[in-house]
Amino acid sequence: MCVAVTEAEVRDCIHAGARTVDEVSKRSFACTGCGGCRESIEEMLANGGVLGRASRLCALPQSA
Numbered sequence: 586m587c588v589a590v591t592e593a594e595v596r597d598c599i600h601a602g603a604r605t606v607d608e609v610s611k612r613s614f615a616c617t618g619c620g621g622c623r624e625s626i627e628e629m630l631a632n633g634g635v636l637g638r639a640s641r642l643c644a645l646p647q648s649a
């Protein structure tokens with residue numbers, strides 16, 4: 586089961602200093618379900634918190 590984590594929450598984690606998917610997971614519980622959002626989180630880590638249009642996070646409503 587996926588967890589309810591929004592793009593904004595992941596971005597906040599990155600801005601607060603998270604530098605790996607594991608660090609983001611520990612802070613927000615993102616990517617602690619099926620793991621299907623791992624690539625999206627890696628993309629955000631590489632882009633300073635920006636998520637590409639084609640990516641998704643935990644199949645939940647996205648906020649800009």
Ligand code: FES
Nearest residue numbers: 618619620622643
């Ligand atoms: S853990 Fe399943 S999409 Fe994030």
